[in-house]
Amino acid sequence: xxxxxxxxxxxxxxxALLAGxxxxxxTSKEADHRIADAKMESMLDSMPDxxxxxxxxxxxxxxxxPGPGRDEFVTACVVCHSPRYITMQPRFSRTTWLGExxxxxxVYGAHxxxxxxxRITDYLVSINGKAGTGRAPKGAYGE
Amino acid sequence: MNRRxxxxxxxxxxxxxxxxxxxxxxxxxxSLSSPTNLIRFPEKTEMIxxxxxxxQLETPLHYFRQDLTPNEAFFVRWHxxxxxxxxxxxxxxxxxxxxxxxPLRLSVDDLRSQFEPVSIVAVNQCSGNSRSFFEPRxxxxxxxxxxxxxAKWTGVPMKSILDRAQVRSGAVDVSFNxxxxxxxxxxxxFVKALSIDHAWDGEVMIAYAMNDQPLPLVNGFPLRLVxxxxxxxxxxxxxxxxxxxxxxxxxxxTDKAYRIPNAPNGTEPPKDLAKxxxxxxxxxxxxxxxxxDPDEIVHPGTLTEIEGIAFDSGYGIRRVEVSTDGGATxxxxxxxxxxxxxxxxxxxxxxxPRSSGQYRLMAxxxxxxxxxxxxxxxxxxxxxxxxxxxxxxxxx
Numbered sequence: 001x002x003x004x005x006x007x008x009x010x011x012x013x014x015x016a017l018l019a020g021x022x023x024x025x026x027t028s029k030e031a032d033h034r035i036a037d038a039k040m041e042s043m044l045d046s047m048p049d050x051x052x053x054x055x056x057x058x059x060x061x062x063x064x065x066p067g068p069g070r071d072e073f074v075t076a077c078v079v080c081h082s083p084r085y086i087t088m089q090p091r092f093s094r095t096t097w098l099g100e101x102x103x104x105x106x107v108y109g110a111h112x113x114x115x116x117x118x119r120i121t122d123y124l125v126s127i128n129g130k131a132g133t134g135r136a137p138k139g140a141y142g143e
Numbered sequence: 144m145n146r147r148x149x150x151x152x153x154x155x156x157x158x159x160x161x162x163x164x165x166x167x168x169x170x171x172x173x174s175l176s177s178p179t180n181l182i183r184f185p186e187k188t189e190m191i192x193x194x195x196x197x198x199q200l201e202t203p204l205h206y207f208r209q210d211l212t213p214n215e216a217f218f219v220r221w222h223x224x225x226x227x228x229x230x231x232x233x234x235x236x237x238x239x240x241x242x243x244x245x246p247l248r249l250s251v252d253d254l255r256s257q258f259e260p261v262s263i264v265a266v267n268q269c270s271g272n273s274r275s276f277f278e279p280r281x282x283x284x285x286x287x288x289x290x291x292x293x294a295k296w297t298g299v300p301m302k303s304i305l306d307r308a309q310v311r312s313g314a315v316d317v318s319f320n321x322x323x324x325x326x327x328x329x330x331x332x333f334v335k336a337l338s339i340d341h342a343w344d345g346e347v348m349i350a351y352a353m354n355d356q357p358l359p360l361v362n363g364f365p366l367r368l369v370x371x372x373x374x375x376x377x378x379x380x381x382x383x384x385x386x387x388x389x390x391x392x393x394x395x396x397t398d399k400a401y402r403i404p405n406a407p408n409g410t411e412p413p414k415d416l417a418k419x420x421x422x423x424x425x426x427x428x429x430x431x432x433x434x435x436d437p438d439e440i441v442h443p444g445t446l447t448e449i450e451g452i453a454f455d456s457g458y459g460i461r462r463v464e465v466s467t468d469g470g471a472t473x474x475x476x477x478x479x480x481x482x483x484x485x486x487x488x489x490x491x492x493x494x495x496p497r498s499s500g501q502y503r504l505m506a507x508x509x510x511x512x513x514x515x516x517x518x519x520x521x522x523x524x525x526x527x528x529x530x531x532x533x534x535x536x537x538x539x
Contacts, residue, residue, distance in 0.1 A: 054229040055185035055360045060195045080224050080326040082196035090280045100282055107399060109329030 062087050069123030072116045080110065091130040097121050186359035188215040193284055197221035197323075198361055201289035207433045207452055210482060210489065211264070212292035214353050219361045220269050220290065220375065222333045222396075225324035227381050230365055237349070237366060241386040244309035251351055251365045258299040261348060265371040265485035266293045266454045267378055270401060270423050274525035279413055281525040288431050288532075293452075293487045296369045298350035301342050304385070310339070316392040317342040319368050322381035335377050336392035337370065346371050349382060371485040372456035374423050374527075376401045397422055402524070409527045410520050425456035428516055429529035430463055430490070430508040441502075441538045447494045449476075453508035454487035462509040463490040469503035469533075476506070499539040507531050 061082050064070060077083070092100075098121045104110040105117060112120065182192040182200065190200035200219040206212055232251055239247040249257075269290035271283050284290070305317070318336040325332055341347060348369045350358070358364040363380030370377040376396075403409035404417030408427055411417040430453035441447045449467075453460045459481060464473040479489035496502060509515040516531045 051232040052229065053232070053357075053360060053364060057198065057226070057228060058182060058184060058195065060180075060182055060192065080330070082194045084192070084194040084196075088193050088285045089282060090275075090285070092280075092282065096282060107395065109325075109327060109331065111327065111329065 060084075065127065067123055067126050069119035069121075069126070072112075072119045073123045076110060076112045076116055076120060077104070080108075086124060086128055089128060091128055093130055094121065094125045097124040097129060100124075184219070184361055186215065187219070187361065188213070190216065190219070191287075191289060193286065197224055197226050199284050200361075201286055202292060204287075204289060204433065205436070206292075207289075207431065208450070210486070211294055211354055214294070214356055214359055214362065217267075217292040217294060217353070217359070217362055218269065218290045220284065221323060221361070221380070223323050223330065224326035226361070227322035228360065230322070230360070230381070232365060235365060235383070237383060237385065239304060239308045239385045239387075242311045242314045242389045243305075243387050244311060245307065247304070247308050249304075254299050254349065254351055254366070258303050260297055261300055262295055262297040263346070263348065263369070263371060263485060264293065264295045264483040265369060266291060266426070266487050267369075267375045268292075268426060268454075270374040270376050270526045271524070273528035276528055276530065277521055277525045279521075281523060283525050290375075291431075293454075294353050295355065296348065296350040296367075297352040297355065298348050298366070298369070300345055301347040301349060301368075302345045304349065305339075305343055305387070308387070310343075310387055311389070313389045314339040314387050315390055316388045318384075318386045318388060318392045319377075319379040319382055320384040320386075321363070321379045322383050331395035333379075333396055334392075334394055335379055335396060336388070337377065339387070341370075372425050374401075374426065376423065401526075403526055404522055408517065408520060408529070409522050411522050413521055413523075416523055423526055426454065427527050427529045428455040428460075428508050428510045428514045429453065430506045430516065430532065432504065432506060432532055432534045433489075435504075435534070435536055437534060439536070441496060441536055443496050443499050443538050445495065447496070449492040449494050449504065451476075451490050451506050452487040453490055453506075454485075455508075455510040455514065457484045458511040458514070459484050460488040460490075460508055461511050464507045464509075465490075465492040465494075466505040466507075467494050467496070467502055470505050470531075473507070496538040500537075502536045502538055504534040504536055505531050 062084065064073070064083055101112065101117050101120050101124070105112040180192045181189040182195065183189050184198060184200060187200065191203060193199035193201060198219050198221055202212060202216050202218045206216040236248045236250055237254065269286060272286050272290035273288050274281065274283050275285040275287055315338070316336045317339055318334050320332065320334045323333055337347065350367045350369045351365060353362065358367055363382070366382040368377065368379040368382050401423045402420040403423045404411040405419040405421045406417055430451050432451045434450045435441055435447065449465060453463050460478065463476040463478065465476045466473045474492065476490040476492040479491070481488055507516050516529050518531055520528065520530050
């Protein structure tokens with residue numbers, strides 16, 4: 001493989017993100033390379049006599065398709081957590097996704113305007129929503 | 144295929160984030176349909192990836208064939224983006240302050256050399272372990288059964304620390320903070336608390352070793368709070384600050400998060416949510432199948448060993464019953480010797496299916512005070528799953 005997608009995140013406080021793209025990240029070849037990278041990092045990290053214990057976190061963040069609300073989603077959500085917080089969820093109703101976005105804003109303290117709440121919800125429903133208006137698990141903090 | 148990768152870095156200049164431009168669009172559905180995505184973090188083996196930032200990594204089930212879960216395979220769950228990635232033992236100190244006469248600043252060497260070490264084998268289980276099995280589904284970390292592990296923890300009893308700090312009269316709670324930090328100032332730091340009586344019970348401890356080795360950094364190096372029999376949310380990682388309080392502790396992580404219905408087994412109906420909630424606390428009773436593997440094919444007329452683990456909050460597992468016919472009949476499993484009251488206990492049963500076909504295996508554990516597992520359970524946060532597990536096995 002002459003080049004490969006690589007995600008890196010600086011561990012400098014608020015610095016976030018980059019998304020790799022170009023091919024699906026779940027192919028076995030890609031996984032092999034990821035594991036190889038992590039092994040190399042582990043070896044570099046392991047200095048048993050050193051009082052300083054340091055690791056480098058690997059990142060494996062999925063790429064999100066274009067659509068209305070994507071920019072708001074990436075700006076407001078991905079700064080604090082991997083988009084895998086979305087992709088690991090089952091398909092939820094709009095009501096549930098709206099509850100999740102509001103929870104991030106009102107409870108966890110994400111910087112999201114009311115207008116952005118709607119745009120982000122639209123986007124989440126478009127990529128991982130389901131039809132119907134299932135009951136929102138109100139007050140659920142999915143720790 | 145054009146395998147062009149994009150590397151984009153955002154400086155540490157604020158909360159700006161970049162979007163990546165792509166020459167080929169991947170459907171997010173691709174990752175949704177991937178059943179198991181493995182990843183290897185530093186000091187860890189291949190783990191099931193839930194999220195990479197902050198990391199949530201699940202232990203592959205086959206590791207539960209060992210009584211002690213290897214450090215490299217022990218599950219990982221952080222809450223905040225600011226996970227510590229470097230610890231300098233020359234400068235790291237455990238601070239003990241607040242409602243005490245003698246505030247302390249202890250290095251890891253101090254803990255190792257100035258206190259009598261104690262060891263305990265104890266299960267640590269995430270509050271949301273098995274969340275993905277709740278119906279209706281609930282948001283949150285979509286764990287299967289691998290957000291749990293059993294380890295030998297070695298360190299200093301919390302009681303010894305509090306005694307040295309000379310707690311003042313009128314202490315109510317003790318709060319525990321780690322090196323992790325919120326990604327934004329508006330996000331609540333992850334701090335948990337125990338009552339002074341609980342912290343002083345002689346069992347709660349500060350571990351500097353896990354299975355006789357330093358903890359992996361993502362499991363809480365250099366120090367981790369160990370709260371035997373209680374859910375993992377209290378086992379604060381990279382523990383750095385202990386504060387004794389003359390009042391009840393209060394923050395987001397105790398007042399709003401990690402709460403369960405104040406009802407038997409933390410259960411509530413999806414359409415009539417409980418108004419009265421309490422902080423999650425002790426483990427309920429549960430068992431987990433370890434073998435046969437979910438995709439293992441069993442042969443008719445062949446002796447097949449069934450095996451699993453069971454644990455509770457410390458009363459002790461006294462009985463495990465196994466059914467191989469979907470719950471119509473049950474037989475007692477054999478229990479391995481008890482390792483310790485906070486350890487899990489292995490159980491085994493022998494099974495010779497007579498003919499080919501689909502079989503449904505079930506296991507039900509009961510502890511020393513008669514608590515057992517139920518067929519139905521639900522709560523809005525997906526906590527404390529302990530429904531009688533069903534494993535469908537193909538015999539042929």
